[in-house]
Amino acid sequence: MYGKKVWIFADAELPPVGENPIPGHESVIIVNLSDCPATINITLLYTDRNPAQGLVATVGAKRVRCLRTNDEKDFPGHTATIGEQYAILLESDVPVVAQYGRAEPRTVSFYTTPGYCE
Structure with a gap:
């Protein structure tokens, strides 16, 4: 089976939307x-x-899902605040593969990171 049950992303920060072709976001x-x-x-x-x-x-099962941290439907009762530093802990009941992505309009870049897993 592929994946792990615990994932940690130590560097999360919702960037501002900006005025670039790809708006600032994280997921x-x-x-x-x-x-x-x-x-x-x-x-x-x-x-x-x-x-x-x-x-x-x-x-x-056998699916992928993108959770936008500033979207109420993906993070019920909580959404990220622009510019606030935080970390994300995911705990799953079955092994999954997880990745963090951020579109950064301040530097016009997009990057992803696999995070730490157990």
Whole structure:
């Protein structure tokens, strides 16, 4: 089976939208290669306030899902704040593959990172 059950992305920060062809945004992309849906528990860790916990997402069997951190439908009850530094902890009930991506309008760049996994 491919993937891991725990993923950590230490460098998250929602950039401003900007005026570039690709607007500033960030997301977590999760691939579930198993034969059953994955339930993902999400915790957001901040530098100067308590963690945001209790965020749950589902990724269907043999599916991919992109979670936009500034979209209420992807992060129910919580969305990222522009410019705030935080980290993302994903805990899944089945092994998944996860990646973090950020479109950065201040430098007109897009990058992704696989994060740390257990």
